[in-house]
Amino acid sequence: MKIRDMLGKGNTTVSFEIFPPKTTYPMETIFETLEKLRDLSPDFISVTYGAGGSSQGHTVEIASRVKKDFGIESIAHLTCVTSTKDSIRQMLQDIRNSGIENILALRGDIPDSFREDRSWKPEYRYAYELIDEIVDFGGFSIGAACYPEGHVETRNKVDDLKYLKQKVDHGVDFLVTQLFFDNELFYQFREKMDLVGIEKPVIAGILPVLNINQVKRIQEISGCNMPPKFLRILDRYEHDPKSLQEAGIAYAVDQIVDLLSFGIEGVHIYTMNKPEPTRRIMESISTVRYSEARKVISR
Template sequence: MNTPAISFEVFPPRSVDAAFKLWDTAQALAPLTPRFFSVTYGAGGTTRDLSHDAAHVLRRTSGLPVAAHLTCVGASKKETLETAERFAKIGITDIVALRGDPADGDTSFQPHPQGFANSVDLIEALAETDKFTMRVGAYPDSHPDAVSQHANIQYLKRKFDAGADEAITQFFFEADTFLRFRDACAAAGITKKIIPGILPVANWASARKFADRCGAVVPAWIEEAYRAAERDGRHDLLATALCTELCSDLLDEGVEDLHFYTLNRPELTKTVCHAMGITPRSELSNVA
């Protein structure tokens, strides 16, 4: 099994305690030498300023590569591009460009009256600046708003054609889900890198709700396994085993990169990485 390139997603803190949790996560995972840390937005763009500040501090204090999320929600085109320019000025030139989740109170995405209508428009505008490496979202189980998997894949192709460099998928539970998607993307003429997104399940109830919101299919056997493991007090053991097996199966099929959704809880992610032979290479000493 080849050792993969890895990256990690964290979310910005909303409190002092959460800030320490973020830095603890960086402290735990940075020695694994990730390609980058990505810093998310909250639903509806609610943590736009917090995301900027967290990305800035993480970049400044650690020197780690940081990819900042940028969405179309709740801001005009001018405001969104100004945010991108602020990232560029602090040395963050990797962007994860997304449409974004609906704003609070909305059941579906509603563009800002002066904003970008969708992720393709955002990607095109960022590409025109010629300042950013852009990653985009991809959906192996199909995006909840897509009318079909074919339409889902064609829209991903549009994002690449607009200027995206790589894609990171939503999480999934079985390797075949990603592999079928990868094959379908290749058949559609997509040649750029698609990185599988991996969720080490620290809390099954939360992961189940997250899966429902984003359209990730939960196989019946996964549901049954976690329910049994919770009854028997073996949740973390099961989560580690299933996540490690998923990653191993992907690597056996030629996958070279893995992106972990850490939820600012690094323990399971670190354990899975160690199981794949990814061990610390340096210490991160400047994060406080």
């Protein structure tokens, strides 16, 4: 099933994101994780790349098995900045042959080795060029990333919205946000999208913080805002890992309940391949989630 057909019907989808295991772990570990996530009934599961954008082939394999073996709709990430046009066309064919109907189209990060190679000339510079390729190939529902607080490489938020609209205008069906901890900034972002005419469904990315190193890494990569309530949690429990995990899960639950009450089209939980915190979140929101679904059915 195409994800675009799940969205925009008044109900809120809840989805998970997983990634291929590191090369030091057996491939089967990810399927053990999926077995533990299966009964939580996500609307779909997104499969990203391994560390540094590696494991592209594993992404397709895992996404295919999510759908065929676990009976859950899947979406495969596809990045383009280090790829050739021929390799992208081959990858699209592989994705189609694997039975996957959904793609999250991303530019991707540029590895340092490519940046240092002065002879390197990318065949794709921007995500919209990949989107054009997917549209031309045909047959997929296409998602793209968006950044409520602006992409770290963009000069200002006006440019960021301009680039986002460009992606949407080239054939995007829905958007998935980078993780954020301040819902108010997300709501302000939605208002700005409306002002520039971006009308596609938006799925909000939520990451339950489980340890302090995770927070430091998030700050390095995204620089996302950490509101006072979140900072108080970090300050209070920084040296108490068990309590920090408990508080991080509770904070994610609060975010999701607030988003559900707002009427967001979808919530996307970055699981970090850890099924137990994800299970606790889903159990905490189950009554609210199904209450929202009943409201849709009764309309």
